[in-house]
């Protein structure tokens with residue numbers, strides 16, 4: 576990963592690059608900001624730049640030296656990745672360490688440089704899992720940093736989502752930050768820095784990354800999805816609010832999946848087909864928590880957009896071509912009398928799922944409310 580591979584956040588990149596050039600990168604930093612803005616990519620590009628044997632004059636890693644090649648395979652001898660994980664096999668939960676999941680982790684980095692938790696959960700084999708960085712991983716990190724760097728001056732730890740360190744792991748990490756080994760750099764990447772142990776967070780230099788602009792999101796999208804029209808890319812970028820993972824999902828091979836689910840839910844609700852809605856709720860139970868929340872967020876947006884569609888001002892409407900096609904006959908059912916309640920119910924269902932309520936019950940409950948609201 577080179578700086579040149581990143582989109583947006585140029586000032587942040589310049590700032591980090593200068594600190595490395597002038598050899599004043601702090602011992603421990605946290606790259607923080609919204610999801611899907613490329614923070615983990617930035618951390619990787621920074622680590623590669625620190626290690627590159629032949630930095631180019633423009634201020635980037637060369638991409639071809641031995642060090643860069645190891646980085647491109649996520650196997651540089653002086654880099655240690657820590658990330659949230661689940662217990663594996665017969666190992667004790669507390670002893671779970673990144674080595675147990677390193678093959679999946681490397682695949683994940685290759686497939687999704689923007690680091691989507693939903694994708695990572697599927698790599699971990701449990702879409703409902705709540706992964707954690709355990710004590711065993713904090714020990715592994717300590718061992719890795721204790722060695723003198725082998726191929727370069729600095730040993731680097733990249734910690735994805737330090738907000739998911741459990742207490743004993745966090746306390747071990749705190750020691751590593753308070754009493755650092757020589758020539759080590761710790762680069763953390765956080766979506767929710769408020770959830771990092773405050774004693775750790777107060778010792779980190781904060782590097783704030785901003786969400787990508789719509790124009791930047793469009794350029795990432797159209798590069799990844801050559802068939803995508805400019806109109807759809809722009810509509811999706813607006814909806815995704817700078818979250819590339821969300822934008823990719825909306826346009827992916829199964830990107831229309833939420834729309835298909837939404838259409839069938841609305842049709843069953845319109846027909847008042849309670850038996851079908853009950854079966855649908857059971858199906859939704861099985862798709863995994865992240866996908867459930869994703870769908871509910873989508874419903875909320877679709878209620879809003881369909882209401883706006885009735886106002887007859889296409890300039891303020893953000894729907895893809897397929898969504899607009901469905902909206903032509905559907906939007907008249909979303910009225911001033913029900914739009915606020917419908918969006919509130921979808922948002923509430925998303926919160927309930929996030930708080931671990933039974934998805935089957937939440938979805939059935941929502942479906943019944945939609946039946947009652949949709950004809951008003």
Ligand SMILES: [Zn+2]
Nearest residue numbers: 627637640643
């Ligand atoms: Zn290089």
